[in-house]
Amino acid sequence: MLTDNWKNLTPDEKFEARFNDWNAAPGMQFATPEGERLYHERVQMIKDVVQVKKPVRVPVCPNIGFYPFAYAGVTAEEAMYDFDKLGSALKKYHADFLPDSLASSPIYGTGKLFEILDYKLYRWPGHGVPAKTPYQCIEAEYMRADEYDQFIADPSNFFLRTYLPRIFGALTPWQMLAPLTDILELPFIGGFMVPVGIPPVQESFQKLIEAGQHAMEWIQTCLAIDGATISTLGIPPLIGGFTKAPFDTLGDTLRGTRAIMLDMFRQPHKLLAALDRLVPLAIDMGVRSTTGNHNPIAFIPLHKGADGFMSNKDFKNFYWPTLKAVILGLIEQGVVPYMFVEGGYNQRLDIIADPDIPKGKTIWIFDQTDMKEVKKRFTGWACFGGNVPVSLLKAATVEQVQNHVRCLLDDVAYDGGYILSTGAVLDDARPENLHAMIDTGKQFGKY
Amino acid sequence: MSQQLIDAITDMREEDALKITNQMLDSGESPLAVLEACRQAMDVIGKRFEAGDCFIPELILAGEMLNQISTEIKPRLQQDVTQAKLGKVILGTVEGDIHDIAKDIVGFMLDINGFDVTDLGVDVPPARFVEAARNTGAKVVGLSGFLTLAYDPMKATVAALKAAGLNDVKVMIGGGQIDDQIRQYTGADAYGKDAMAAVALARQWTGV
Numbered sequence: 001m002l003t004d005n006w007k008n009l010t011p012d013e014k015f016e017a018r019f020n021d022w023n024a025a026p027g028m029q030f031a032t033p034e035g036e037r038l039y040h041e042r043v044q045m046i047k048d049v050v051q052v053k054k055p056v057r058v059p060v061c062p063n064i065g066f067y068p069f070a071y072a073g074v075t076a077e078e079a080m081y082d083f084d085k086l087g088s089a090l091k092k093y094h095a096d097f098l099p100d101s102l103a104s105s106p107i108y109g110t111g112k113l114f115e116i117l118d119y120k121l122y123r124w125p126g127h128g129v130p131a132k133t134p135y136q137c138i139e140a141e142y143m144r145a146d147e148y149d150q151f152i153a154d155p156s157n158f159f160l161r162t163y164l165p166r167i168f169g170a171l172t173p174w175q176m177l178a179p180l181t182d183i184l185e186l187p188f189i190g191g192f193m194v195p196v197g198i199p200p201v202q203e204s205f206q207k208l209i210e211a212g213q214h215a216m217e218w219i220q221t222c223l224a225i226d227g228a229t230i231s232t233l234g235i236p237p238l239i240g241g242f243t244k245a246p247f248d249t250l251g252d253t254l255r256g257t258r259a260i261m262l263d264m265f266r267q268p269h270k271l272l273a274a275l276d277r278l279v280p281l282a283i284d285m286g287v288r289s290t291t292g293n294h295n296p297i298a299f300i301p302l303h304k305g306a307d308g309f310m311s312n313k314d315f316k317n318f319y320w321p322t323l324k325a326v327i328l329g330l331i332e333q334g335v336v337p338y339m340f341v342e343g344g345y346n347q348r349l350d351i352i353a354d355p356d357i358p359k360g361k362t363i364w365i366f367d368q369t370d371m372k373e374v375k376k377r378f379t380g381w382a383c384f385g386g387n388v389p390v391s392l393l394k395a396a397t398v399e400q401v402q403n404h405v406r407c408l409l410d411d412v413a414y415d416g417g418y419i420l421s422t423g424a425v426l427d428d429a430r431p432e433n434l435h436a437m438i439d440t441g442k443q444f445g446k447y
Numbered sequence: 448m449s450q451q452l453i454d455a456i457t458d459m460r461e462e463d464a465l466k467i468t469n470q471m472l473d474s475g476e477s478p479l480a481v482l483e484a485c486r487q488a489m490d491v492i493g494k495r496f497e498a499g500d501c502f503i504p505e506l507i508l509a510g511e512m513l514n515q516i517s518t519e520i521k522p523r524l525q526q527d528v529t530q531a532k533l534g535k536v537i538l539g540t541v542e543g544d545i546h547d548i549a550k551d552i553v554g555f556m557l558d559i560n561g562f563d564v565t566d567l568g569v570d571v572p573p574a575r576f577v578e579a580a581r582n583t584g585a586k587v588v589g590l591s592g593f594l595t596l597a598y599d600p601m602k603a604t605v606a607a608l609k610a611a612g613l614n615d616v617k618v619m620i621g622g623g624q625i626d627d628q629i630r631q632y633t634g635a636d637a638y639g640k641d642a643m644a645a646v647a648l649a650r651q652w653t654g655v
Contacts, residue, residue, distance in 0.1 A: 065594075123545060129570070133543040133596050257548050261504035262511060265459060308641060311502050343623070390595050390624050395632035424624050428595035 002291065014334025015361070018296035019047050022240070026294055031232040038234025042100050046238065046297075046419075049383045050336055051360040054416030058409065058445030060438050061101035061238050062388075063340065063365065065425035066134045067434070068093030068103055075132050077125035080111040083218070087225040094229045096431075097438055101238035102229055105222040109135065113218065116211045118169025121253060134427050142166055143254040145263070148270035151254075152277050157181070163254070170207035173200040239338065240295025243286035243330070245323040246278035251304040260304070264318055275322040282322075283329035290335050297336045297363065300326070306343025312351065320351055331361045338363040341386070342424065345369045353377035367423030375412040384412075385419030388437055393422065393429035401436040409444050420445065448476065449484040456488035456512055457495075459505060464512050468519055478520040485513055489559045497643045503552060506642065510555050532563040534653030535585035537576060539567035541592045541600035549622055549642075550591035556642040557589075562649055573600070573607035580608060580616050587649050590635070592622040602633040609634075617652045619645060 002017050003009070009017065023043045030036035041056065048055035069079045072089035079086050090105055111124055121142065124135035143151060143163060151158045157179045165175045176195045183192050195201055229235055244252075250271070251260035263271045286298035304310075305319035327337045339362065345352065346369050365386035366374060378384045387408065392401055405420065412418060420441040426434075448471050455464040468481055492509050495501040538554050540547055547569050554566045565583055567575055576588055588608065590601050605618050620630060621639040630638040636652075639645045649655075 129545065130543045134594075136545050138545065139548060258507055261507045264504055265461065265508050308502055310504055314502075314504065389626065389628070391598075391626050391628040391632075394595055394598055395628045424594060426595065428598060 009334075011332050011334055011358075015296065015331075015336070016334075018290070018334045018336075019043070022236070022295045023047075024294075025230070025236075028227065028231055030234070035230075035232050035234040039230065039236055040234075042234060042236050045100065046236075049385075049417050049419055050363060052380055052383060052417035054447040057447060058413050058418055058420050058441055059100040060420045060441035060445070061385075062099055062434065062437065063386075063422045063425050064093075064099075064103040065427040066108070067426045067429055070132070070428055071096075071431055075125065076134050077111070077131040079108050080124060080135075081126070083221045083225075087221070087228075090225055091229065094233055094235055097434060098233065099235065099438055102226060102235045104237045104239065105225045106219070110214065110218045113211055113214050116170065116207055116214060119167065120169060121167045137253065139256050139258075141256045141259045143250075145255075145259065145267070148267065148274055152270070152273050154179070154181070155277060155281060167253075170211075171204050173198070173204040176201055237293075237295060239297055239299040240293040241286050241289025241291075241298040241335070243282045243289070243298050243300055243326065245300060245302055245305070245319065245326065246275040246282055247305065247319045247322065248301070248303045249278055249282065250274060257304065261310075264310070264314060268318075271318065275318070279322050279325045279329065282326045283333075286326070286330045286335055286337070287333045296334060297338050298330055299338050299340060301340045301342060303342055305348065306341075307345060307347045309343070312347055315348060316351060324354060324356070327357060327362065331358060336361060336363060339365070341366045341369065343367060346373065349373055349377050353381065357382070363419065365419065365421050365423075371408060371412045378417070379415070380417070383417045383419065386421045387423045388421065390422055390424045390426050390429070393426060393433045393437065395430075396433060398432050398436045401433045402440045405437055405440040406444055409441070413445065416447065448474070449480055449487075452481065452484040453488045453491070456485065456509060457491045459508055461508065461512055461515075465515055465519070468516050472520065472523060478523045481516060481520050485516060486559070489513070493556065493560065493643060493646070496641075506552055506555065513559070533561040533655050534587065534649065535563045535565065535583050536587045536589060536649055537565050537567065537579045537583065537585045538589045539571035539576060539579075539591065540569040541590050541597050541604055542570055542572045543600055544592045544597050545569045546591070546593040546622070549593070550589075553589060553591065553621065553639075553642045553645045556646050557649055560646045560650075562587075562646075562653075573604040576604050577607050577611045577613065580613050581611070586616055587652050588616055588618045589645055589649075590618060590620045592620070592625065594622075594624055597622055597625075598629055598632060601629070601635065605634040617648075619648045621645060 002021055023040060045055035045059045049059060066076050068089045069076055072092045074085045074089040086105060090103060114124060122135050122137050123129045125131050125133055129136055161175055161177055165172045176198060178192050182188055251257060255263060290296055290298050305315055330337045341364055345366060359381050362382045364382055364384045367386060371387050374384050392404055448467060452464060452467045455467055471481055492501060536557050538550055540550050554564050558564050565579055567579055580588060590604055592601055601620050608616050618635045619637045619639055620633060620635045625638050627638060637648050639648055
């Protein structure tokens with residue numbers, strides 16, 4: 001962990017230690033004193049808003065998808081296959097727009113890796129969707145209705161021998177492996193290794209080696225791309241780590257939307273047991289990834305609990321308890337959960353504004369939700385933001401964008417604890433509109 | 448027993464709904480009576496959805512129940528039940544977009560409410576929408592799309608329909624990040640926030 005006495009620290013002390021680590025930017029060689037100054041200023045701005053204080057000005061952190069590539073005349077396919085174009089587009093985007101948070105290069109992924117592994121769960125540009133289109137998930141039941149018991153008993157075993165073989169063509173032979181928990185005594189090891197000697201299984205490990213080698217090459221490139229932006233422009237990534245709400249883990253890429261909704265009716269007890277089983281795994285993922293990246297903020301995209309996707313009763317029963325447990329577990333370790341609240345949450349505000357969640361420890365970025373209603377409940381309790389619609393950035397006039405941002409700032413940003421952001425991920429926009437959002441936010445967001 | 452079936456479906460009691468369906472059929476009730484009960488149940492569910500008293504999971508389970516009931520009664524139907532259709536609707540997720548859940552729910556609700564739905568699937572280029580509108584004579588086209596990647600394909604589809612001279616075809620759009628701003632941008636006639644909005648628009652445009 002970050003310090004030798006980590007186990008003895010309180011959650012507040014861990015929070016401080018993580019922010020200090022992020023601020024110190026271990027290993028970073030800043031290109032200029034100005035770059036370094038801006039980096040520290042931005043980290044402080046984020047810390048201030050997380051603690052629901054007034055920063056020097058409102059941080060402007062648009063949630064950026066594939067937009068930098070459209071902007072730079074690079075296709076989404078090139079972004080996922082050509083590291084030079086990935087780097088040059090992100091460099092141009094950051095230099096031209098100067099947002100307060102980094103569009104991190106790893107999120108775009110590397111198409112070659114998905115090809116090596118024969119990934120079946122998504123289509124990506126050049127592989128099932130057009131070259132200029134971002135990657136998209138293919139909804140299906142990748143975990144069957146009768147597999148809950150297996151999953152609950154041992155999620156890792158389920159992933160190793162059932163789920164990963166289903167979603168990666170290269171790993172299909174892993175169905176032949178025995179559970180790792182068979183390796184108990186000397187006489188059992190040979191038996192475990194026998195399937196590893198079968199040619200298709202051997203081939204799958206060859207593919208894995210190839211995937212690992214490519215992933216190493218890719219991450220070095222990403223670190224260089226992001227490092228250059230951080231060191232020259234002083235723009236930190238807002239996101240350090242990543243985890244998910246257990247309901248979304250099951251509903252997005254295991255059971256699928258239709259199936260998990262039917263599970264709520266047909267097998268609610270197994271669903272609840274599976275959700276509980278996921279809580280420690282989700283907390284661990286968030287803690288590990290933030291620690292590894294020296295940034296305390298864990299991104300949690302919220303998908304299946306939005307208005308319309310279920311009743312408040314079902315939200316309180318199925319979606320919220322395990323998400324809340326993950327949030328509290330992360331806060332206990334000094335991590336800042338950053339909920340990207342996709343879709344409307346107008347019906348959910350009284351539920352999520354939960355007094356059990358400590359003040360000044362979470363970030364909530366909203367979409368299609370009444371920000372004044374959010375403010376009523378979040379003032380002095382949690383950092384919030386968002387809700388500059390992507391439709392505005394694509395289709396409105398500059399004046400309309402400026403007015404929208406000014407209204408947001410006047411209505412809800414006046415006493416701090418606020419981040420100006422987009423309501424959804426931005427893949428397409430008019431550049432003058434994004435400039436208008438960022439510039440208006442910087443000009444009128446000063447305290 | 449019809450009322451019991453209606454209640455089972457509207458209360459989301461799947462096993463009961465199937466049991467009562469079989470009881471009705473075994474006791475000599477007409478498959479048409481079962482169908483009519485289903486229709487009335489969906490009417491209730493549709494109104495509850497509009498009122499914000501039930502949600503997408505209930506629509507999905509209702510769809511599942513209706514599918515299973517249809518499977519039970521199909522072999523017992525004496526003749527084809529050709530329910531008079533209110534009008535034809537073309538539906539599809541636009542080019543480059545493979546999201547289908549929203550489209551499927553809209554298609555289901557339109558079908559249940561008496562529309563003849565042609566679902567073109569996902570990643571549908573403008574030309575296929577034009578061809579389908581021409582071939583079916585449908586006067587209503589519904590475009591589904593998620594996130595910003597759908598905006599320009601929706602605009603291109605509306606333009607293609609106009610360029611093909613299909614000026615009496617009305618276009619509605621819907622999806623995660625669709626609003627009136629995007630309706631204006633794409634040139635669509637209307638946007639719908641949810642499946643019942645699509646039904647209301649289709650009714651309005653076909654003069655029901």
